[in-house]
Amino acid sequence: xxxxxxxxxxxxxxxxxxxxxxxxxxxxxxxxxxxxxxxxxxxxxxxxxxxxxxxxxxxxxxxxxxxxxxxxxxxxxxxxxxxxxxxxxxxxxxxxxxxxxxxxxxxxxxxxxxxxxxxxxxxxxxxxxxxxxxxxxxxxxxxxxxxxxxxxxxxxxxxxxxxxxxxxxxxxxxxxxxxxxxxxxxxxxxxxxxxxxxxxxxxxx
Numbered sequence: 001x002x003x004x005x006x007x008x009x010x011x012x013x014x015x016x017x018x019x020x021x022x023x024x025x026x027x028x029x030x031x032x033x034x035x036x037x038x039x040x041x042x043x044x045x046x047x048x049x050x051x052x053x054x055x056x057x058x059x060x061x062x063x064x065x066x067x068x069x070x071x072x073x074x075x076x077x078x079x080x081x082x083x084x085x086x087x088x089x090x091x092x093x094x095x096x097x098x099x100x101x102x103x104x105x106x107x108x109x110x111x112x113x114x115x116x117x118x119x120x121x122x123x124x125x126x127x128x129x130x131x132x133x134x135x136x137x138x139x140x141x142x143x144x145x146x147x148x149x150x151x152x153x154x155x156x157x158x159x160x161x162x163x164x165x166x167x168x169x170x171x172x173x174x175x176x177x178x179x180x181x182x183x184x185x186x187x188x189x190x191x192x193x194x195x196x197x198x199x200x201x202x203x204x205x
Contacts, residue, residue, distance in 0.1 A: 013083045017110065020081060025074040030114040032106060033071040033078075034099055034123060036086065068098040070106065072114065082106065099123050100131055107135055116140065126181040133184055142191070149177040149188070165190045 024030075066086040072079050082105065084098030099119070106112040117132050121142040132139045143149075145161040157180065165171060174189040 016083070017081055020072075020079040021110070023077070024072050024079050024081070025077070026111075026113050027074060028113045028115045030072060030074045030112075030116075032103070032112065032114050032117045033073060034068065034102065034117065034119045035071075036066060036068045036095060036122070066095075068095060068102070070102045072112065081110065081112070095122060096125050096128055099128055103131060103135070126179065129179070129182050129186075143188075148180055150179075151175060151177050160188075163188070 068084045068086055069080060070082040072081045082102045084102060086093070086095055086098060103117065106114075115137055117137050117139045119128075119139070119141050121144050124141045124143055124147075129139065129141075143160055145159065147160045148157040149160055149163070150157045151163065163175065163177075171190060174187040176185050176187050178185055
C-alpha cells in the first residue's frame with residue numbers, strides 16, 4: 001500500500017510517518033534500518049537535485065537524487081518512517097547528518113521503542129557509533145578492511161584486515177576491540193561474504 005502510494009504521489013517524510021505510524025508494531029524487539037539510495041533520474045535534465053553519483057543498485061555512477069532512508073521492522077513487516085534528501089552542495093551536510101537527525105527524531109519525537117539499529121559501513125563513523133551508544137541502543141554494522149582497531153593495549157591499533165581469524169573461538173564468539181575516538185569496546189564477527197566485511201556488535205561495558 002505504502003510503496004504504491006509513493007509511486008503515485010509526491011509526499012513529505014512527515015506524511016509518510018502519518019500514514020504508517022498506526023501500522024508499525026512499536027516494540028523494543030524491533031529494528032531501525034538506515035540506508036541510502038539513489039532515485040534514478042538519468043533522463044531528467046532540469047531537476048536541481050539530480051547529479052551524477054554512485055548507485056549500489058546499478059554498480060556505478062548514475063544521474064539521480066540521493067535519499068537517506070529510515071525503515072522500521074519488527075522482523076515481519078517493514079515500513080518507511082523517515083527520509084532525508086542528501087545534497088551536500090545545497091546544505092553543506094554529510095550523509096552522517098541526516099543519519100543523526102533521523103535517529104534522534106525517531107526516539108525523541110516519534111517515541112520509537114526499537115532497541116537495535118542496523119546500518120552499513122558508510123555510517124560507521126565514530127560520531128554515529130557514539131550517538132547510538134548514548135541513546136542506549138545496540139547497533140549492527142560493517143567496517144571497511146582498512147579501519148584501525150585495537151585488540152589489546154599491547155598490540156595497539158592495527159588494520160582490521162590484519163586480525164587473525166583462524167582461531168575457531170574467534171570465529172564463533174568474535175573478538176572484542178577498541179575503535180579510535182569511541183569510548184567503549186565493540187565485538188567483531190567475521191562475515192562469510194565475498195568482500196570480507198566485518199559485522200560489528202556493540203558491547204556495553
